Amino acid sequence: MDIIYSSDEFPQPNTCVEMKDRHEHFGGTGANIARIAASLDVRTALASHVGQDFPQPFMDALKECGVDVTDVVKVRGQRTPFIIMISDKDHNQIGFVDQGAVKEQDRLPVRTHTVDSSVFVHVGTGRPSYAMKVAKRAKWRKKTVCFDPAQELHYVYTPESFKAVMEHCDVLFVNSSELDRAKSYLNLKEDAELLSYVKMVVNTMGGEGSRILTQDDDILVGAIQPDNVVDTTGAGDGFRAGFYAGLSRSLAIEECACVGAATASFVVESVGAQSSLPTWDMVQRRAARRKRV
Numbered sequence: 001m002d003i004i005y006s007s008d009e010f011p012q013p014n015t016c017v018e019m020k021d022r023h024e025h026f027g028g029t030g031a032n033i034a035r036i037a038a039s040l041d042v043r044t045a046l047a048s049h050v051g052q053d054f055p056q057p058f059m060d061a062l063k064e065c066g067v068d069v070t071d072v073v074k075v076r077g078q079r080t081p082f083i084i085m086i087s088d089k090d091h092n093q094i095g096f097v098d099q100g101a102v103k104e105q106d107r108l109p110v111r112t113h114t115v116d117s118s119v120f121v122h123v124g125t126g127r128p129s130y131a132m133k134v135a136k137r138a139k140w141r142k143k144t145v146c147f148d149p150a151q152e153l154h155y156v157y158t159p160e161s162f163k164a165v166m167e168h169c170d171v172l173f174v175n176s177s178e179l180d181r182a183k184s185y186l187n188l189k190e191d192a193e194l195l196s197y198v199k200m201v202v203n204t205m206g207g208e209g210s211r212i213l214t215q216d217d218d219i220l221v222g223a224i225q226p227d228n229v230v231d232t233t234g235a236g237d238g239f240r241a242g243f244y245a246g247l248s249r250s251l252a253i254e255e256c257a258c259v260g261a262a263t264a265s266f267v268v269e270s271v272g273a274q275s276s277l278p279t280w281d282m283v284q285r286r287a288a289r290r291k292r293v
Contacts, residue, residue, distance in 0.1 A: 001055075001082040002027030004233055004271060008089045019086075025272030026058045028081065029150055030124045032234045032273040036241035036263065038065040039277040042248045047071035047114035047134075049101045049126075051080035065277070071111035075101035091232045095151065105130035110137055120244060122146045123169070128161035135168035147198070148173035148240065159185040166197045173202045175236060192218075202243065202257075204236050210257050221257040224289045226265040234273020238264040242283060262287040 004023045011017045026035075034046040045068035052074050062069050078101035085095045105127040115121055121138035123131050123145060131149070138145045147169040149157055154177075162185045166172070172194060174182055179191065179201075188194060192213060194201050201213040209222040242263030246256030262283045270276035278286070 001025070001058075001080060002233060002272060003082060003084045004231065005084070005086045006088075006231075007086060010086065010088055010092075010094060021271075023271045026055075026061060026274045027083065027234065027272065028125075029148070029237055030122075031058075031062065032237035033122060033124070033241045033244070034067045035062055035065050035274050036238055036267070036277060037244050038067045040241065040245035040263065040280045040283060042241075042245050044068065045071065045114040045117055047111040049073055049075050049078075049105060049108065051075060051078045051101045054080045061274070068114070068117070071114045073111065075104050075108075078104060085233055087231060087233070091229060093232065097151070102126050110134055112137065115143065116141055118143060120144045120146055120247065122148060122240070122244070123165070124148045125150050125152050125156075128157055128165060131165050132161075132168070135165055139168045144171065145169045146171040146173060150178070150236075153178050153181050153185075157185070162186070163197075169198050171200045171202065172198045173204070173240060175204050175206070179203050200253075204239050204260075206232075206235075209261060210239065212253050212257055214253070217253070219254050219257070221254060221261060224258075224261040224265045224286060226269050229268050231271040232268050233271070235264045235268050237273055238267035245280065245283070258287050259283055262289075265289075 002025045005019045006021045007017050007019050009017055030046055030048050034044045038044045050072060054074055081098060081100040081102050083095050083097045085093055087093050106129050110133045115134060115138050121143045123134050135145050145168060147165060195213060195215055203211040207223050209220060212219040239260035242260035243256045246259040263278060265286055266276050266278040267273055
């Protein structure tokens with residue numbers, strides 16, 4: 001769940017500022033990607049550990065979009081993870097995360113249905129030990145393993161645990177701050193050196209677009225302008241959902257990034273990542289706004 005506040009500015013330490021708005025929405029990186037991708041006609045399954053308080057309307061919304069929720073599991077005695085996200089007037093954000101049921105993943109077995117039934121396995125937020133178990137099984141099952149630790153790279157992972165998961169992955173998704181953190185964990189200086197661990201690095205850069213690194217290419221794809229920007233929460237998840245929509249249709253990598261940019265442009269037009277779900281036709285029309293970097 002995402003609890004989203006807005007304010008003109010962030011407070012300095014030991015001070016306060018006025019909060020302008022409060023919104024509570026369905027969220028979480030995995031659910032965001034799964035539900036948005038499903039709205040783009042991608043066959044999608046979600047594996048997640050939630051609390052006994054997980055809202056039934058949220059589960060219903062996932063099912064109605066066609067998301068396979070076989071592996072969405074309620075953990076006894078635990079609460080559903082949530083984030084308190086605060087945005088300033090320039091759409092900068094800070095967040096406070098309560099991992100809830102996810103903290104129990106160290107002792108929980110891998111949910112195999114989602115891994116075994118997927119072509120691309122997106123290993124997102126969660127405990128590093130669980131990410132390792134998922135990545136190992138996916139690799140054993142000859143799946144394409146995409147690693148996306150997101151903001152947790154900064155405060156959940158260590159250099160050792162990050163490297164251990166990377167050794168079982170094919171693709172790394174990162175924003176620019178996460179890219180720097182990844183390189184520091186692995187003692188690397190150049191972005192391209194990450195390709196000694198994975199086959200592709202997908203670097204989202206907000207309003208500057210995205211960059212795709214492979215052994216053969218270094219591709220820059222510009223952002224696609226939305227009609228208006230209301231809230232940037234989940235924009236990166238929207239990009240990932242669109243990127244997978246392109247991959248599922250065997251589009252070229254550059255086109256996948258363009259579809260990702262178009263999808264993200266819809267996400268930022270409403271408060272909450274799942275509030276403005278585009279169709280494939282809508283994304284295709286929006287992608288026509290593309291400008292090469």
